[in-house]
Amino acid sequence: MESSPFLLLATVLLLLTATPGTHSQPAAAPAPPGPTNVTKILEKAGQFTVFIRLLKSTGVANQLYGQLNNSDNGITIFAPSDSSFSSLKAGTLNSLTDEQQVELVQFHVIPSYVSSSNFQTLSNPLRTQAGDSADGHFPLNITTSGNTVNITSGVTNTTVSGNVYSDGQLAVYQVDKVLLPQQVFDPRPPAPAPAPTVAKTKKKKDDGDSSDDDSPADASYALREVGSVRNDVLVCVISISLAWFYL
Ligand SMILES: *[C@@H]1O[C@H](CO)[C@@H](O)[C@H](O)[C@H]1NC(C)=O
Ligand SMILES: *[C@@H]1O[C@H](CO)[C@@H](O)[C@H](O)[C@H]1NC(C)=O
Numbered sequence: 001m002e003s004s005p006f007l008l009l010a011t012v013l014l015l016l017t018a019t020p021g022t023h024s025q026p027a028a029a030p031a032p033p034g035p036t037n038v039t040k041i042l043e044k045a046g047q048f049t050v051f052i053r054l055l056k057s058t059g060v061a062n063q064l065y066g067q068l069n070n071s072d073n074g075i076t077i078f079a080p081s082d083s084s085f086s087s088l089k090a091g092t093l094n095s096l097t098d099e100q101q102v103e104l105v106q107f108h109v110i111p112s113y114v115s116s117s118n119f120q121t122l123s124n125p126l127r128t129q130a131g132d133s134a135d136g137h138f139p140l141n142i143t144t145s146g147n148t149v150n151i152t153s154g155v156t157n158t159t160v161s162g163n164v165y166s167d168g169q170l171a172v173y174q175v176d177k178v179l180l181p182q183q184v185f186d187p188r189p190p191a192p193a194p195a196p197t198v199a200k201t202k203k204k205k206d207d208g209d210s211s212d213d214d215s216p217a218d219a220s221y222a223l224r225e226v227g228s229v230r231n232d233v234l235v236c237v238i239s240i241s242l243a244w245f246y247l
């Protein structure tokens with residue numbers, strides 16, 4: 001059988017253009033719903049803009065996102081309302097080192113899921129996410145009577161003032177005071193004085209870029225998918241054409 005290279009080329013072009021679907025089709029299946037996005041939940045609730053800003057600037061938001069994806073234990077968050085930040089003594093947040101800001105945010109996170117009916121079963125002191133994993137390093141105490149849930153850090157006493165979110169893995173409660181860790185705000189005499197020069201230059205993360213972090217990655221993933229489909233088609237077409245050529 002006689003085949004001209006021109007005919008082969010024409011066939012390849014014909015077959016390539018005959019697969020318009022692969023190019024314009026939207027990504028086949030929608031990605032499975034990822035882990036719960038704490039920031040999004042707080043944004044929806046409304047009155048947590050300062051806490052959201054801190055979650056992002058300290059990198060704790062991303063940490064929680066990863067934790068919710070990889071852990072079966074779940075997370076409980078005591079989210080301080082905006083008014084609780086405005087009632088802090090002026091300059092309180094700015095007086096903290098980067099590391100202490102991370103600790104402050106993590107101090108509002110319990111590394112397990114606590115439903116509103118489980119508060120009375122907790123035993124004090126309760127480990128928070130702050131500091132190293134040594135038990136009791138940054139502890140909170142929780143006491144209940146009836147439906148009232150009291151929290152104390154030793155420096156701050158407050159009461160849970162609302163349920164923001166709960167899905168069996170993540171629970172978010174509103175508190176109307178910022179929980180100040182005793183280790184930072186009222187270190188006891190035996191405790192080592194907080195070193196003023198700790199890791200000042202750890203990682204600096206801007207509020208602004210964290211919202212952009214994921215979209216480019218998602219987009220390039222989608223492109224990669226489309227690209228590989230297209231490559232498969234091309235390989236297939238060339239194989240068919242070659243087979244036909246050698247017949
Ligand atoms: C969630 O965890 C899985 C497996 O540990 C990992 O493959 C995936 O990339 C993670 N997803 C996100 C959005 O972090
Ligand atoms: C909770 O706090 C309130 C007000 O601070 C107090 O009156 C109450 O006794 C506390 N209850 C518990 C169980 O600690």
Ligand SMILES: *[C@@H]1O[C@H](CO)[C@@H](O)[C@H](O)[C@H]1NC(C)=O
Nearest residue numbers: 124125140141152153154155
């Ligand atoms: C928390 O509870 C533990 C155990 O009951 C107690 O020893 C500790 O003093 C309490 N701390 C505060 C700040 O209430």
Ligand SMILES: *[C@@H]1O[C@H](CO)[C@@H](O)[C@H](O)[C@H]1NC(C)=O
Nearest residue numbers: 150152153154155156157158
């Ligand atoms: C917190 O409550 C405890 C007892 O419930 C009390 O002894 C302590 O003075 C309170 N601290 C503050 C800062 O209100």
Ligand SMILES: *[C@@H]1O[C@H](CO)[C@@H](O)[C@H](O)[C@H]1NC(C)=O
Nearest residue numbers: 037039040065210211212214
């Ligand atoms: C979570 O939601 C916020 C606000 O909707 C968004 O800026 C952020 O990129 C999301 N984070 C992740 C890891 O998807």
